[in-house]
Amino acid sequence: MSNKQTNTDVIxxxxxxxxxxxxxLLKELVPDWGVTVFEKLANPGEESxxxxxxxxxxxxxxxxxNYTVEKSDGSIDISKAINVNEQFQVSRQFWSYLVKxxxxxxxxDFIMPLPHMSYVRGEQNVTFLKKRFExxxxxxxxxxxxxxxxxxxLMEWLPLMMKDRTFNEPIAATKIESxxxxxxxxxxxxxxxxxxxxxxxxxxxxxxNKIKRxxxxxxxxxxxxxxxxxxxxxTAKFVFIGAGGGSLHLLQKTGIPEGKHVGGFPVSGxxxxxxxxxxxxxxxAKVYGKASVGAPPMSVxxxxxxxxxxxxxxxxxxFAGFSPKFLKTGSMFDLITSVKPNNVLTMLAAGVKExxxxxxxxxxxxxxxxxxxxxxxEFVPNAKSEDWALVVAGQRVQVIxxxxxxxxxxxxxxxxxITAADGSVAALLGASPGASTAVSVMLEILERCFPQxxxxxxxxxxxxxxxxxxxxxxxxxxxxEIHTSTARALGLSESLDTAKDxxxxxxx
Ligand SMILES: Cc1cc2nc3c(=O)[nH]c(=O)nc-3n(C[C@H](O)[C@H](O)[C@H](O)COP(=O)(O)OP(=O)(O)OC[C@H]3O[C@@H](n4cnc5c(N)ncnc54)[C@H](O)[C@@H]3O)c2cc1C
Numbered sequence: 001m002s003n004k005q006t007n008t009d010v011i012x013x014x015x016x017x018x019x020x021x022x023x024x025l026l027k028e029l030v031p032d033w034g035v036t037v038f039e040k041l042a043n044p045g046e047e048s049x050x051x052x053x054x055x056x057x058x059x060x061x062x063x064x065x066n067y068t069v070e071k072s073d074g075s076i077d078i079s080k081a082i083n084v085n086e087q088f089q090v091s092r093q094f095w096s097y098l099v100k101x102x103x104x105x106x107x108x109d110f111i112m113p114l115p116h117m118s119y120v121r122g123e124q125n126v127t128f129l130k131k132r133f134e135x136x137x138x139x140x141x142x143x144x145x146x147x148x149x150x151x152x153x154l155m156e157w158l159p160l161m162m163k164d165r166t167f168n169e170p171i172a173a174t175k176i177e178s179x180x181x182x183x184x185x186x187x188x189x190x191x192x193x194x195x196x197x198x199x200x201x202x203x204x205x206x207x208x209n210k211i212k213r214x215x216x217x218x219x220x221x222x223x224x225x226x227x228x229x230x231x232x233x234x235t236a237k238f239v240f241i242g243a244g245g246g247s248l249h250l251l252q253k254t255g256i257p258e259g260k261h262v263g264g265f266p267v268s269g270x271x272x273x274x275x276x277x278x279x280x281x282x283x284x285a286k287v288y289g290k291a292s293v294g295a296p297p298m299s300v301x302x303x304x305x306x307x308x309x310x311x312x313x314x315x316x317x318x319f320a321g322f323s324p325k326f327l328k329t330g331s332m333f334d335l336i337t338s339v340k341p342n343n344v345l346t347m348l349a350a351g352v353k354e355x356x357x358x359x360x361x362x363x364x365x366x367x368x369x370x371x372x373x374x375x376x377x378e379f380v381p382n383a384k385s386e387d388w389a390l391v392v393a394g395q396r397v398q399v400i401x402x403x404x405x406x407x408x409x410x411x412x413x414x415x416x417x418i419t420a421a422d423g424s425v426a427a428l429l430g431a432s433p434g435a436s437t438a439v440s441v442m443l444e445i446l447e448r449c450f451p452q453x454x455x456x457x458x459x460x461x462x463x464x465x466x467x468x469x470x471x472x473x474x475x476x477x478x479x480x481e482i483h484t485s486t487a488r489a490l491g492l493s494e495s496l497d498t499a500k501d502x503x504x505x506x507x508x
Pocket of ligand 1: 015016045056058207244318431432
């Protein structure tokens with residue numbers, strides 16, 4: 001044990017997109033606060049935020065069918081889509097502010113314009129997609145959306161997917177030009193470079209092993225320096241647990257009552273990647289399909305153009321699977337050691353309720369490459385096995401908690417922010433919509449943990465995020481202004497040359 005000890009205002013645990021975002025917001029709002037980061041790996045953005053570990057979709061609900069659910073009366077509920085879209089506009093504004101202020105450079109290194117499309121087959125699904133299009137396309141947040149069930153038009157939009165396809169059932173797609181591909185790994189690295197040059201103390205290869213309250217109300221962390229083996233102690237007034245899959249264990253160590261009766265269920269992921277330039281060139285979009293019956297929402301299949309390492313590639317997936325690890329670099333004991341006396345009943349209840357999900361995930365793990373190719377062929381009929389390789393994606397830890405609606409042990413598919421009553425510690429759990437909504441989620445943490453400062457911070461927040469505190473839907477005049485200014489700042493202007501009115505391409 002060393003006697004190395006430090007005391008600071010803020011400690012951020014984990015160097016993923018969430019800590020990067022919170023640190024960057026704090027540096028603008030209170031530049032003189034001391035901020036220290038501990039990350040157990042050697043570099044920032046190596047876990048879920050890494051470009052190969054997530055799908056890189058700038059989630060704005062432009063194409064993800066699971067954000068628009070069909071209600072029992074047949075109408076489409078678009079409230080979640082609106083919420084996700086508004087959150088993405090907040091991220092775009094903050095990233096634009098960082099670029100315009102020269103705090104980060106070269107936005108094309110982390111965000112690229114890319115059409116977002118939804119694609120369905122079968123009469124029932126086509127009817128659903130058309131209804132979804134009608135519900136969204138007149139909404140100013142989704143302007144420029146097009147729908148088609150015309151094979152000629154589909155061939156033009158999706159040459160790789162329509163080639164060698166027999167149109168023996170109805171097929172339809174929607175397209176919106178203003179979508180994006182986001183390299184969250186590159187963005188995380190850029191933000192950590194920015195934090196480093198702004199006096200944030202960043203310690204890589206430092207694993208936080210314990211967190212406890214001190215008698216004077218601070219939080220004391222026991223941190224292992226993984227290169228020297230030495231255990232250090234560091235204290236702070238405020239701690240953010242942004243450890244991704246590692247957050248639940250650390251939250252449990254704080255002992256705060258808000259962290260009790262909460263569990264985690266890990267879902268692993270695999271993508272298939274194609275680097276054959278001849279094939280890659282035939283596709284230019286993110287195309288989201290519909291999850292098969294019984295599949296969880298995070299396994300909605302999609303075929304995406306990706307821009308990684310200055311190269312275009314295609315990714316298909318994710319294939320969900322089961323592994324007891326909470327991080328890609330985690331331990332096989334993560335799941336079992338997350339079960340505590342206070343959450344065992346919640347976990348057992350979820351185990352009983354989610355038996356079919358567990359069976360589904362285990363079946364997914366057992367799929368052979370050829371069986372995965374068959375799923376890919378639903379998108380690309382003539383896909384050849386030799387053109388596609390498997391890559392292991394990040395782990396997601398879905399939150400399990402007791403809810404009034406779902407009862408004991410209900411599996412959650414969204415993001416959960418847990419804060420102590422006195423605002424001295426906050427943790428982020430859950431996965432979706434994830435990195436795309438990092439800015440909104442971190443603003444929520446600031447509001448919940450620093451209510452005494454938020455009024456004084458508001459003018460600066462509004463300078464960075466002009467729509468802060470306003471609903472874009474209720475202020476439609478702001479939508480055009482924000483779309484235009486953020487597209488310009490982020491180099492996405494091409495995506496603005498889209499039709500403003502919804503387009504229903506005539507059926508054949
Ligand atoms: C398969 C998949 C696809 C996804 N697709 C998308 C998508 O298309 N769009 C989107 O917006 N989001 C997507 N997401 C979600 C998104 O990747 C995550 O929400 C986001 O990256 C989480 O960021 P984070 O900073 O919380 O966690 P991470 O990026 O995982 O960072 C946490 C960090 O904490 C470190 N850490 C853990 N424990 C400790 C400890 N004890 N001490 C010190 N450091 C520790 C880890 O090493 C890691 O670096 C996807 C996720 C997955 C898995």
